[in-house]
Amino acid sequence: MASEHPRDRFGLRDAFAEAVAGVGARTGRLLLTVLGTVLGIAAVVVTVGLAQTGANRINERFDAVGARHASAEPATRDNAQGEAQVLGSLPWDAAARAERIAGVRAAATISTVDTDGATITSVPVNDPSAAPRSSPAVLATSPHLLEAVGGTLSQGRFFDSGHDERADRVVVLGVDAAARLGVTRVATLPSVFIGDEPYQVIGIMDSTERRNNLLSSVIVPDGTARADFDLSKPQAVEMLIQVGASPVLIDQLPVALAPTNPNAITVNAPGKPSSVQQDIQSDVYVVFLALGGVALLIGGVGIANVTLLSVMERAGEIGLRRALGARRRDVAAQFLIESVIVGGLGGLIGASSGVAVVAVVSLMRQWTPVLDLRMVLAAALAGAIVGLLAGLYPALRAARMEPVAALRSGL
Amino acid sequence: MSTTQASPASDKLPPHEPVPVLSLRGVSQDFPGTPVVRALRRTDLDVASGDYLAIVGPSGSGKSTLLNQLGLLDRPTAGEYRLRGVATATASEKVRTVMRARHIGFVFQSFHLMPHRSVLDNVLLATLYSGVPRAERHTRAMAALERVGLGHRTRFMPTTLSGGERQRVAIARAVVTLPDVLLADEPTGNLDSASSAAIMDLFDELHGDGLTLVVITHNSDVAARAGRRVQIIDGHLAELP
Secondary structure, three states: OOOOOHHHOOOHHHHHHHHHHHHHOOHHHHHHHHHHHHHHHHHHHHHHHHHHHHHHHHHHHHHHHHHOEEEEEEOEEEOOOOOEEEOOOOOOOHHHHHHOOOOEEEEEEEEEEOOOOOOEEOOOOOOOOOOOOOOOEEEEEOOOHHHHHOOEEEEEOOOOHHHHHHOOOEEEEEHHHHHHHOOOOOOOOOEEEEOOEEEEEEEEEEEOOOOHHHHHEEEEEHHHHHHHHOOOOOOEEEEEEOOOOHHHHHHHHHHHHOOOOHHHEEEEOOOOOOHHHHHHHHHHHHHHHHHHHHHHHHHHHHHHHHHHHHHHHOHHHHHHHHHOOOOHHHHHHHHHHHHHHHHHHHHHHHHHHHHHHHHHHHHHHOOOOOOOHHHHHHHHHHHHHHHHHHHHHHHHHHHHOOHHHHHHOOO | OOOOOOOHHHHHOOOOOOOOOEEEEEEEEEEOOOOOEEEEEEEEEEEOOOOEEEEEOOOOOOHHHHHHHHOOOOOOOEEEEEEOOEEOOOOOHHHHHHHHHHHEEEEOOOOOOOOOOOHHHHHHHHHHHOOOOHHHHHHHHHHHHHHOOOOOOOOOOHHHOOHHHHHHHHHHHHHOOOOOEEEEEOOOOOOOHHHHHHHHHHHHHHHHOOOEEEEEEOOHHHHHHOOEEEEEEOOEEEEEO
């Protein structure tokens, strides 16, 4: 007779081995059964993956427009008379200080220069009979202006730190100012006169992403403005920043610019993705997840169906197992594990193919695929959970079979 | 008919009162319906250790009902069935399942082999539920297959075997757990006469080794091999000479 070894009686290990053998015995059917879950999980992974990738695209577009520029200026406060009172001031090396902060790609100071009424002309003609004409504004900046505001030159060059330090009398004209002053070609070494002093035009700026008034201005180096017009301090800093650098910038820039009084500096930096943007994303998510959920539900129903069919087909086997001493729970455990294996397999295959689809789509459209790895693992796990839920009823049916009736149905 | 051969349990009992392996007292089984089918009527039957019993009778006489009772696959409507002295009629499902796994081996007319599993796996299946130590399962299954003359077929699939070979696999599966009694339901019903004779020879050998056998059959040649015969007609059991 059999020796008493209750611990070696049908355990989890045996149930698992039997389930694997049961699943493996019908590979053709396994593929069909798994298909529903594969499609469901793949749909979830693809939709969420493309949603994340697409959200990243939305981010990039938002960023291209406005999220990559920042500026800083002295804070103001209304005084008792209702006039704006400037609280702090920017140092002359504000641009250099800003550029030392991580995430700042370029920075330039910008100040309006008070020319004390001096007219700006391309020809120094003093004609008292001529109608007074308004002159273009004069702006003073530091050398990295073009990078900081995303500007381009149509002709010539921008001034560099050498011009700035030497206080050279050079100017860059905004394209509108150039038209007004009749300057068309830099190659002829034209000059403009601010008051009576000639300034050589070295470049014409024809576009900018920020500070459109640059295009109608005469731009001089900071150093020149200090020397010739007694500019006392820069009025603002323009910056080109990396995506996501805003928090760092808001935190560090005031200290960098005004270590003794950081509160006196106002930083205008793009915030986190706007609420509008987040609304769009959450709507997209809900729709995509609902689709994936429906697909998954269909996959689960598929598993339940096939497992139930399998239980009916294998009634003889169930009867045999009961005759050999299997308890109801042993039979239930076996079919439940089979169903979990099928679901988990579907989850794994589905998650892998989903990742592959997201990668291929991104490759074809030259997007950067963005996928949360945890989401992929969770999707594979979700397959197993779907299998578990789908297997509950069939396992119960298997466990409820009476051995005599089950045996009669043959094997 | 009882034998003097000692069963393991009888060591603790007076030698002049050997406990039968199987003992039915007043066992009846009715199947609900209109009219109620009385498949077994107040049946008394003792099977001693080492017996070779044939149960004969026409179709529908209650043979299978009796076998299901003996195999603990069904509960009696009335009466008591003791297996190795343990009352089972009202025992819990768990107790009956454990006793079935430990004490009874089944051989069916249609073999009941799992078609997608190897011969060895089919035999190993019985060891899973009967508490055979994990380390011994393989050795025991191989020994059982050697015993029925199929040591060379262990990796085969049942579908590639002849009917006689399949039934021998089923017998190996039934004896691998070293049961107290082997219950065979029309074991030669699906076999030709040559294969049947081989199976009956195997039963003779197993009986010679001390195994208690209960065989249900309507084949008189098969019944003739048994040392003891009972006939069942309309649910009534009677000893045959």
